Amino acid sequence: MQGKGTWYGRFRQRGLRFTEPRRMILDVLSGTSKHLSAEDIYMQIHQQYPIMGLTTVYRTLDLLEKMGIIAKFHFGDGRSRYELVRNHQKPGHHHHMVCTNCKQIIDYDDFVEEEVDLLKKVEIALAHKHGFQITGHVIQFYGLCNRCHR
Numbered sequence: 450m451q452g453k454g455t456w457y458g459r460f461r462q463r464g465l466r467f468t469e470p471r472r473m474i475l476d477v478l479s480g481t482s483k484h485l486s487a488e489d490i491y492m493q494i495h496q497q498y499p500i501m502g503l504t505t506v507y508r509t510l511d512l513l514e515k516m517g518i519i520a521k522f523h524f525g526d527g528r529s530r531y532e533l534v535r536n537h538q539k540p541g542h543h544h545h546m547v548c549t550n551c552k553q554i555i556d557y558d559d560f561v562e563e564e565v566d567l568l569k570k571v572e573i574a575l576a577h578k579h580g581f582q583i584t585g586h587v588i589q590f591y592g593l594c595n596r597c598h599r
Contacts, residue, residue, distance in 0.1 A: 470501050474509050484530035484554045548594035
């Protein structure tokens with residue numbers, strides 16, 4: 450995981466300041482395994498730092514995504530959700546399972562060898578077919594979680 454020193458360095462490399470709002474947003478995201486919306490992040494920060502506005506949160510999230518520090522996801526509920534990229538040199542690869550009933554989001558990263566082989570084959574075939582250099586992918590499965598399925 451990246452620490453505050455690494456974040457500070459990444460901002461300095463781009464000639465940007467590592468401001469208090471940026472630090473607070475990164476602290477919120479690094480302190481959870483949930484996929485938080487901008488509004489969720491704002492509500493957590495607003496309790497401690499009431500002068501930060503929702504617009505600042507949105508602008509900061511946009512910057513952090515462009516810097517590759519966070520990832521943005523859409524899970525079909527009309528709200529973007531964010532998570533920290535745990536290692537920007539080698540992002541942790543995982544997929545998401547989204548319950549269409551309770552909206553629970555489950556990170557899925559315990560792949561079996563067959564899954565990894567299948568995805569590699571699909572990437573190679575798509576890249577070849579379309580002359581496209583694939584650098585990554587996002588896969589989301591939708592359905593019912595164990596609790597809602599019962």
